[in-house]
Structure formats: C-alpha cells, structure tokens
Amino acid sequence: xxxxxxxxxxxxxxxxxxxxxxxxxxxxxxxxxxxxxxxxxxxxxxxxxxxxxxxxxxxxxxxxxxxxxxxxxxxxxxxxxxxxxxxxxxxxxxxxxxxxxxxxxxxxxxxxxxxxxxxxxxxxxxxxxxxxxxxxxxxxxxxxxxxxxxxxxxxxxxxxxxxxxxxxxxxxxxxxxxxxxxxxxxxxxxxxxxxxxxxxxxxxxxxxxxxxxxxxxxxxxxxxxxxxxxxxxxxxxxxxxxxxxxxxxxxxxxxxxxxxxxxxxxxxxxxxxxxxxxxxxxxxxxxxxxxxxxxxxxxxxxxxxxxxxxxxxxxxxxxxxxxxxxxxxxxxxxxxxxxxxxxxxxxxxxxxxxxxxxxxxxxxxxxxxxxxxxxxxxxxxxxxxxxxxxxxxxxxxxxxxxxxxxxxxxxxxxxxxxxxxxxxxxxxxxxxxxxxxxxxxxxxxxxxxxxxxxxxxxxxxxxxxxxxxxxxxxxxxxxxxxxxxxxxxxxxxxxxxxxxxxxxxxxxxxxxxxxxxxxxxxxxxxxxxxxxxxxxxxxxxxxxxxxxxxxxxxxxxx
Numbered sequence: 001x002x003x004x005x006x007x008x009x010x011x012x013x014x015x016x017x018x019x020x021x022x023x024x025x026x027x028x029x030x031x032x033x034x035x036x037x038x039x040x041x042x043x044x045x046x047x048x049x050x051x052x053x054x055x056x057x058x059x060x061x062x063x064x065x066x067x068x069x070x071x072x073x074x075x076x077x078x079x080x081x082x083x084x085x086x087x088x089x090x091x092x093x094x095x096x097x098x099x100x101x102x103x104x105x106x107x108x109x110x111x112x113x114x115x116x117x118x119x120x121x122x123x124x125x126x127x128x129x130x131x132x133x134x135x136x137x138x139x140x141x142x143x144x145x146x147x148x149x150x151x152x153x154x155x156x157x158x159x160x161x162x163x164x165x166x167x168x169x170x171x172x173x174x175x176x177x178x179x180x181x182x183x184x185x186x187x188x189x190x191x192x193x194x195x196x197x198x199x200x201x202x203x204x205x206x207x208x209x210x211x212x213x214x215x216x217x218x219x220x221x222x223x224x225x226x227x228x229x230x231x232x233x234x235x236x237x238x239x240x241x242x243x244x245x246x247x248x249x250x251x252x253x254x255x256x257x258x259x260x261x262x263x264x265x266x267x268x269x270x271x272x273x274x275x276x277x278x279x280x281x282x283x284x285x286x287x288x289x290x291x292x293x294x295x296x297x298x299x300x301x302x303x304x305x306x307x308x309x310x311x312x313x314x315x316x317x318x319x320x321x322x323x324x325x326x327x328x329x330x331x332x333x334x335x336x337x338x339x340x341x342x343x344x345x346x347x348x349x350x351x352x353x354x355x356x357x358x359x360x361x362x363x364x365x366x367x368x369x370x371x372x373x374x375x376x377x378x379x380x381x382x383x384x385x386x387x388x389x390x391x392x393x394x395x396x397x398x399x400x401x402x403x404x405x406x407x408x409x410x411x412x413x414x415x416x417x418x419x420x421x422x423x424x425x426x427x428x429x430x431x432x433x434x435x436x437x438x439x440x441x442x443x444x445x446x447x448x449x450x451x452x453x454x455x456x457x458x459x460x461x462x463x464x465x466x467x468x469x470x471x472x473x474x475x476x477x478x479x480x481x482x483x484x485x486x487x488x489x490x491x492x493x494x495x496x497x498x499x500x501x502x503x504x505x506x507x508x509x510x511x512x513x514x515x516x517x518x519x520x521x522x523x524x525x526x527x528x529x530x531x532x533x534x535x536x537x538x539x540x541x542x543x544x545x546x547x548x549x550x551x552x553x554x555x556x557x558x
Contacts, residue, residue, distance in 0.1 A: 006112050006558040010120035013261050022257060025091060025265040025292040033254065035128050038119050041254040042267075044212065047287055054290040055089075056324040056429045060299040060379075061308035061368075063361050064502070065492055067343055068333040071112065071381040071411060075329045075418070076299040078115035078410020079379075079425065081262040082418025083295055088426065091293035092117070092266040095281045095301070096131065096256070097124045098199040098273070100171040100535055103543035108558055109271070113411030115418070117258050117266045121554045130207075131169045131198050131271070133252035137220075137245040138203045142166045144241045145225050146181070149189050155238060156228040159191045163516065164225035165533075169198035173536030200276045200533040203245075205521035207253060208270035208282040209318055216253060217246045223520035233479065236520070255285040262415050265292065274301025275492045276533050278310040278523065283319040295429070302492040304328060304364040309457050312372050313439050314485045314523055322436050325428040326368045326376040327421070329408075330361050332386040332394070338503045347385040354390050358397050359504035363459055363495065365403050371439055371456050375432035377424045378405045442483050446473045446515070449486045450526055454510045458495045465512045469526075472515040481517050481524060490528040497529035 004012070018040045022032055033041040060076040076092060083090040094117065097109035108124035110117050117123060126132070142164055149157055168175065175195035181188030198204060202223060210216040221237030228234060236242050255269040269285035272278055279301035280286075289296035300307030308326070316322065332354060333346045339357030341350055361378065368376045378398050380391060395405045406424050409417030440452040447465065454460040465473065476482065493499040496508045514527035537543075545556040 006116065007120060007554065007556075009114060010110075010116055010118050010261070011553070013118055015118055016259060016263050018257060018259070021259045021263065021265050024263070025257075027257070027292060032257070038258065039122060039128060040257045041128060041251065042257050042288060044254060044284065047284070047291055049291070051291060055091075055294045055296050057286070057290055057321060058295060058297050058325050058327065058425055058429070059308060059311060059323045060297065060327045060329060061304040061311075061364070062302070062329040063334060063364055064303040064305065064338065064494060066334040066337040066502075068331060068337050068346055070329050070331055070334055072299055072329045073109055074111045074113060074115045074411050075327065075379050075381055075408055075421075076297055077111040077117060077260050077266070078408060078415060078418035079327065079421050080264045080266075080297045081115065081260050081415025082410070082422035083297070083425070084262065084264050085415045085419055086422050086426075088422070089294040090264060091289040091296055092260065092264060093281050093285045093289040093296055093298040094266060094268045095299075096127055096268055096271040098131070098197065098271055099125070099169045100197050100199070102557075103537070103546070104171045104535065104541050105538040112558070114261060114414035115410040116261050117268060118261060119258070121557055123258065123268060124557060127268075128256050130252040130256070130269070133248050134201060134203045134207060135167055135169055135198045137248040138167045138198070138201045140245055140248065141223070141225065141236055141239070141241050144239050146188055148239055155234055156230065157226050157234050158229050159189055162191065162226035164223075165194050165196050167196045167198045167201045171197065171535040171537045173534065176532065176534045194534070196533040197535060199271050199273050202518045202520055203249075204270065204272045205277055205518060205523075207249060208272055208278070208280065209315070209521055210253060211283060211319070213246065213250060213253065216249060217242050219520040219522070220245050224517055253284065255282060255288050274307040274310060276489045276531055278314045278487050278521075279307040280311050280315045283315065286319070286321065295425070304367060305457050305495055306490070306492055308368070309439065309453060310487060313453075314487060317438060317485055318522060323374055324434070325425055325432075326374050327379050327425065328361070328364055328368065328376055329379050329381055330394070331381045331383065332390045333383055335361060335394070340502070349387045349390060351389060351393060354393055357503055358394065360502070361394070362397060362401065363504045365398060365401050367457050369401060369403065371437075373435035373437045375428045375434050376403055377421070377428060378403060379408045379421050380405055381411070382407050382409055446477060446482055446486065446524060450488065450512060453486065453488055458510065459504060459506050460496060460508045460510055461506070462509050463512055464509050469512045469515045476515065476517050476524060479517075481519065484517070485523045486526050487518070487523045488526045488528065489531045491531070499529075
C-alpha cells in the first residue's frame with residue numbers, strides 16, 4: 001500500500017478560511033490581522049476580554065527521543081482533533097519550526113500524517129516572519145554594541161568579555177567561531193565572535209516569555225551583552241537599543257492562528273529549542289488557547305526531562321500557569337531502542353528489549369506524578385509492527401504506577417485515532433486533581449537548583465561543577481540572579497549528559513561546564529556535555545530534496 005507523504009496529505013487538504021476558524025474559537029474578526037486566507041495574527045487585546053474561566057491546560061511530552069521517533073507534535077494535534085470529535089471545545093498551542101531542522105535532518109514541526117497543522121509549507125518556512133524579526137532584533141543589538149565600541153566605548157566594555165552573539169535561523173557550523181571587524185579601524189574592532197541559531201537566541205526566549213509590549217521592552221532592556229573592564233554587566237538598556245528592538249518585534253509578539261487538518265484552531269507561535277533553551281511556545285499563545293477554548297493542548301520539546309521540566313519549572317513559574325493533565329508519548333519502537341535493539345531490528349517482536357527499555361518511560365511517568373504532582377496518561381503511538389504482547393507489557397508496567405495507557409493512531413487516522421486518548425484526558429481533568437509542585441524553590445541556591453533537577457528528574461547522583469562554572473555561579477549570585485530558575489542545556493538523547501547512556505541510567509554525575517545569565521528571559525543557562533548553540537547540517541541535508549515547480553508547488557518538504 002502506497003502512503004501519501006506529509007506534504008501531499010497537507011496539499012490535498014481543504015482548508016477553511018481563517019476567519020471561519022477564528023469564529024469557531026469565538027475570536028471576533030476585529031482582533032485578526034490576516035496573512036492571506038489561511039493564517040492570521042491575533043491582537044493581544046483579545047486577552048483582556050472577560051471570560052468566566054480559562055480552559056484546562058494539557059501538556060504533551062514524551063520519553064527520551066531516539067532515531068525511531070515518538071511523534072509528540074503529531075499526538076498533540078491528533079489529541080486536539082480527537083477532543084473536537086467527541087464534542088469538546090479545544091485549541092492547540094504549538095511552537096513554530098526552525099529552518100535549521102527543516103533543511104537539516106529532523107524535519108519540520110507541523111505534525112505528520114493525518115494529524116498536521118496547515119498550511120504546512122508556510123508554517124515550516126517563512127510563516128508570518130516571526131523568526132526573521134527575532135533575528136533582526138538580535139542582530140540590531142549586536143550592531144549597536146559594536147558601534148558603541150567603535151564610537152569611543154563610553155561604557156568601557158571589555159571587548160574580550162562580550163557575551164552577545166549574532167544569530168541566523170540556519171544550521172551553519174562555519175559561523176560557530178569567527179573573527180570579525182577585520183580590515184582596519186573603519187571596519188570595526190577585531191574580535192572573536194560567533195553565531196547562535198535563532199531559536200537559541202535570548203530574544204526568542206524573551207519573546208516567548210513576555211506578557212505584553214511593556215513586559216517585552218523591560219525584558220529586552222535587562223539583557224546582558226557583556227562586561228566592562230571593571231567587571232560590571234552591560235545591558236541592552238544602557239546601549240539604548242530596547243525601543244528599536246521592540247519596534248521590530250511588535251508584530252512578532254502577536255500569536256499566529258492557523259488550523260489543523262480537521263479545522264481545530266491552532267496557535268503556532270515562538271520556537272525555542274528544548275535542549276539549549278526552554279523549549280515551549282509563547283506564554284501569550286498558551287493563554288490565548290486557554291482563553292478561547294475549554295481545553296488548551298500544548299507541547300514541550302524533546303523528552304520530559306528537558307521540555308516538560310522547563311515548561312513546569314520555568315514557564316509555569318513565570319506565567320503562573322498550572323497544567324491539569326500531562327500526556328507522555330511513547331512508541332514500542334523507541335523503547336526497544338532504549339533496550340539496546342538496533343534501528344534495523346525494530347520491526348520484530350522483542351519482549352526482552354522492550355522490557356529493558358521500559359524503565360525510560362517509567363522514570364518520565366514517575367517524575368510527572370511524584371516530582372510535579374500531576375495526573376498523567378501514557379499515549380502509545382502505535383505502529384503496524386507493534387504486537388499485542390508488546391502493548392500489553394507496557395500497560396502492565398504503567399499500571400504499577402497507577403497510570404493508564406491509551407493507544408493512539410492519529411498519524412494514520414487523524415482525530416478518530418485520538419478519541420480514546422481524548423476521553424482519558426477529559427477524565428483526568430475532571431476526576432483527578434493534581435497537587436502541582438516545582439522541582440526546586442526560588443530560594444534555593446543555583447547549585448541546589450541544578451542538583452535537584454539532576455537527582456529528582458534525571459535520576460543522577462549529583463553534579464560536578466568545573467572551576468570556570470563555580471566562578472560564574474559566584475558572580476551571578478553576587479549580581480542578584482541567584483533567585484532565577486535554571487535552564488539546563490544537555491543532550492536530548494539521555495537522562496544523563498552522555499548521549500550514549502540510553503534507558504534509565506543511574507549513579508551518574510552531570511558535569512556543569514558553563515553558567516551564564518539570560519537576564520532578559522529571567523533564567524540561568526547551565527551548559528553541560530557537548531551542547532552547541534549552532535548546529536551543523538548532516539552529510540545529506542533535507543534541503544537537497546526540496547524543490548518548487550513553476551506553479552509554486554513545493555515538493556520534498558517531508
């Protein structure tokens with residue numbers, strides 16, 4: 001049987017005008033700024049409308065990712081469509097895709113199969129220009145910083161201690177470490193520099209955590225770009241750049257409204273990575289979904305040790321959000337990889353490999369239940385090669401933690417394949433009241449916060465803080481940033497900081513190599529392992545297979 005590709009399914013879909021989607025979400029047309037027929041930005045003033053109460057907030061997360069795939073975004077969209085099919089009023093809140101993965105190896109972030117948001121090509125490419133605006137604002141600050149130094153350096157900025165980088169939304173390893181300002185004084189001050197990918201930029205985090213234009217401007221002003229010769233931080237506000245940056249970002253701050261293949265309203269906005277940033281869509285998009293629907297379904301990047309931890313410990317803390325339920329997505333295939341099976345052997349039943357890999361799922365489930373105090377359900381994204389005995393084994397192990405397992409076939413069946421999951425989510429939200437708690441407290445020291453995440457969420461035995469990081473922690477504490485939450489950057493492929501340690505490793509320590517403040521975003525970035533903020537393209541990038549014909553029809557985009 002020949003299957004249609006994701007893009008073929010999306011191109012065959014009959015989309016409804018975005019005004020109709022807005023009407024179904026009770027959004028008056030006066031709040032819409034249309035970008036063609038099928039996408040629009042929504043004015044922030046919508047959030048000031050009175051509503052009796054906000055909708056339930058449901059987080060979709062997953063096990064530790066593997067090359068076998070889990071389908072978290074696909075499940076998120078399929079769950080929303082499933083809720084709509086059983087008569088619930090629902091909206092989705094998702095991140096925007098980065099061009100880096102789109103043209104690289106991972107692919108887009110618009111879902112897959114018959115559980116997608118559309119127009120898929122627009123969402124995966126330029127969309128409404130948000131990422132371009134973020135990159136422009138980021139690079140405006142870099143230009144004003146270097147221009148200040150070139151023009152006399154009144155602030156006394158130490159060129160060797162500039163922390164702000166330029167960015168581009170592309171995987172480009174050539175730009176990780178560069179020397180710029182060459183060619184004589186008229187062309188700037190020579191210095192070592194580098195680029196981050198746009199989704200790793202602090203501007204992305206600032207935009208996603210801002211509640212308003214005024215909040216955005218304040219956060220931008222607080223960004224630290226470097227240090228003076230007297231070891232004092234230099235901020236964006238001191239460079240007088242915040243106003244112009246906010247002007248570039250004023251439209252990007254408005255959430256984007258699109259639709260699923262089945263016409264469910266979807267707010268797609270912001271796109272920070274979850275291994276090097278906080279990995280959640282914007283606070284504003286989440287609040288709009290809750291404002292306009294009885295159920296707001298959102299997701300957080302990579303496994304629950306990264307995206308969900310940051311969603312709960314950073315986003316919920318800052319935005320005063322409390323999830324009503326959590327969905328943990330898994331596949332039999334991925335769990336067998338965690339159990340030591342090779343990717344080319346996953347199509348055959350192997351209960352031993354599955355049993356060896358299940359502890360990865362169980363640790364994520366236990367964390368959501370026992371660390372964060374939230375009700376959850378496991379969604380098994382079923383593949384045709386999965387056997388009944390394999391499914392039953394997962395169900396048995398999850399029952400021991402009093403967590404239900406529901407099969408999901410949304411990739412093949414769309415919302416119909418998510419109805420059973422939808423009913424369980426409704427049950428969780430109405431019958432099981434959580435006792436939400438953070439992993440650490442605001443008053444904990446920076447080291448205590450890191451150690452609590454490592455011990456309570458990752459399952460490690462402790463942390464090793466290198467001398468450079470110790471100095472940085474001491475300095476940040478002296479500057480008054482000790483109360484900020486921590487955003488731990490580590491590999492997405494393991495609970496540990498070693499990507500080769502699959503399953504549920506224990507008795508490991510996490511090495512803290514670097515600590516820096518994202519003062520605008522309001523969190524401390526903790527770098528572990530070999531994390532890079534500028535990925536590279538693979539040997540055979542997806543870009544080689546993408547094309548467009550004379551009628552403007554794109555092919556090869558998944």
